[in-house]
Amino acid sequence: MEKIPVITETTASQPRTGPRAGIRTAADDVGTEVVGTRPVHQRPCPGGWRDCDLNVRAVLGSGRGIAHRRLTPARSMPGELAQYVGGFDCGRLFGGRLRSSCRELALRSARQGGSVLCEDGRMPRFTSYDGTTLSYSVAGRGPALVCLAGGPGADVRDLGRLGGLDGFRTLVMLDARAAGRSEVPSDRASCAFTEQARDLEELRRRLEIERLDVVAHSAGTLTAQAFAADHPEKLGKLVLITPAGLVSREVDEVEVAAIRARRADEPGSAEALAAGAQPWSYGAWSDTTRRHHEAEATYPQPPSWLRDAFYVRPASEAAAATEVARRAAVLSPVLVVAGSEDGVAGVRAARRVASCYPVGRLEVLAGCGHWPWIDEPTAFRELVSGFLDG
Known part of the structure; x- marks a missing residue:
């Protein structure tokens, strides 16, 4: 069975636990640091990641002026799924819930001011x-x-x-x-x-x-x-x-x-x-x-x-x-x-x-x-x- 990728946000201070682990809120922007995980997909893409519509790598700017941080996949997968550099609200990015569509991830990522590339560097x-x-x-x-x-x-x-x-x-x-x-x-x-x-x-x-x-x-x-x-x-x-x-x-x-x-x-x-x-x-x-x-x-x-x-x-x-x-x-x-x-x-x-x-x-x-x-x-x-x- 194919592994479901997880994006993890890691910082240096106290972790947050519970159901909102990994979700950055307005309070986090003024000093609270977050450690947690949350799946990008609720289920694997049909045909596997390489055959998915968009194996996405999105690069975002610090749209709200907060400190840069990196989110990377927590588990190995065929190629990098996604890398986000810059400040954004995870909950807002995914509309409060995570979708199973790669193209939805791409579109929502771009709406935060970024550009979207496939995992092989092409559009x-x-x-x-x-x-x-x-x-x-x-x-x-x-x-x-x-x-x-x-x-x-x-x-x-x-x-x-x-x-x-x-x-x-x-x-x-x-x-x-x-x-x-x-x-x-x-x-x-x-x-x-x-x-x-x-x-x-x-x-x-x-x-x-x-x-x-x-x-x-x-x-x-x-x-x-x-x-x-x-x-x-x-x-x-x-x-x-x-x-x-x-x-x-x-x-x-x-x-x-x-x-x-x-x-x-x-x-x-x-x-x-x-x-x-x-x-x-x-x-x-x-x-x-x-x-x-x-x-x-x-x-x-x-x-x-x-x-x-x-x-x-x-x-x-x-x-x-x-x-x-x-x-x-x-x-x-x-x-x-x-x-x-x-x-x-x-x-x-x-x-x-x-x-x-x-x-x-x-x-x-x-x-x-x-x-x-x-x-x-x-x-x-x-x-x-x-x-x-x-």
Whole structure:
């Protein structure tokens, strides 16, 4: 029979005994030291620890400013289950009781301000409906917010922490199939945004969240909108950042060309071009935008065929009208964020997207390009957090 791991908190002074041994309370934060044990799991994971969804190693900061202490497994197991460094309330971390799900441990750990890694140092991953393994990261605190990158095929690390949204939400950042650290599927057709919506539903089920709040960027907004149309009852709130379109790629190329021409002689344009960047994709070229551009170059690049596979179009005008009607039936609140200086997607596509949803709202951030959380992080964070909390 498999051993159930136990996390033990050890310090130098008097031990606490009884049923709350190992549980740190507010009184402990002002000097009482604790020695005790409590199981992370009430029962072993099906298939053993190595086959579990998440063999978790979480690293937490001293979120409440109390003395650092270490919790480590008290019994041997195949690899390190969990190591926490920093201050947190065990009772609050586990919601007053310990759950049997590794993914729940990961999500709750991240809500205390930490990041989550699997025991082999990679990000959490799950097997989607067709056997493709997808990776995601978890960071922040508060209710879960699923995040989709653009591209198509951009590494989700391109989103950073979305201007500081991790201070208000637990960011569950999914690498799409054939992108970032997720697998490339054998069936290229499964990379169409209409099909990738199925991965989002699989993630929702794995996280056991009834209604997903989703934030998506650029091409990723098509996947998010397809999910909303397929599962309107499973959507909480939706944030669409510089969207590529409503039911397919619908960027107004005339508008985009005009923005690029208007911005061609801006300060920093020549430097951005020399660095291999598109100066019209940011609100302005700066040290911050340069670092963002340089980071992108370090991420895995998607396969060359992905763009064509992703951007599918409705088969006919009637099919397109049906897809528009399905989105118009989504009654969840939708925030569409555009950048006034976006030379990649422009503003007209965002306007069309926002106008489709009954509870849709468009906000154009002045001076921002295609990555508004990079250009104006404070304005972006306040706008999106206010919408999600409203």
